Amino acid sequence: MIILLVVIAVILLWGPSKIPELARSLGRAKAEFEKASKEYLYEMSKSKDASGSTSDESILLIAKALGINTEGKTKDQLIEEIIINIGRRKQDRES
Numbered sequence: 001m002i003i004l005l006v007v008i009a010v011i012l013l014w015g016p017s018k019i020p021e022l023a024r025s026l027g028r029a030k031a032e033f034e035k036a037s038k039e040y041l042y043e044m045s046k047s048k049d050a051s052g053s054t055s056d057e058s059i060l061l062i063a064k065a066l067g068i069n070t071e072g073k074t075k076d077q078l079i080e081e082i083i084i085n086i087g088r089r090k091q092d093r094e095s
Contacts, residue, residue, distance in 0.1 A: 037086065045079045 014022065044055050056075055063070050063078045066085045070078060 034090070038083065041079055041083060045075065 010019065010022070044058060059075055059078050059082070060070055062082055066082060068078065068081050068085060073081075
């Protein structure tokens, strides 16, 4: 019901000719956000400098926030599970 009201409001505000353009813009923004998220996680995993422990702590905090069990897992395994978990959440929101 709410989705129907939102669709009607969008059509009234922008008209049916603007809907494909808005959808493309939203898709591009979403893709850019996902790309930036993956790059950030990749850079975090590759940083092996003096702040490595801070990076490890960040990965643990992100994993715990996503509800991932962190016991006995390496940093690489946690990063992989974080990426998979984010992908699942993305798919859940799309459906």
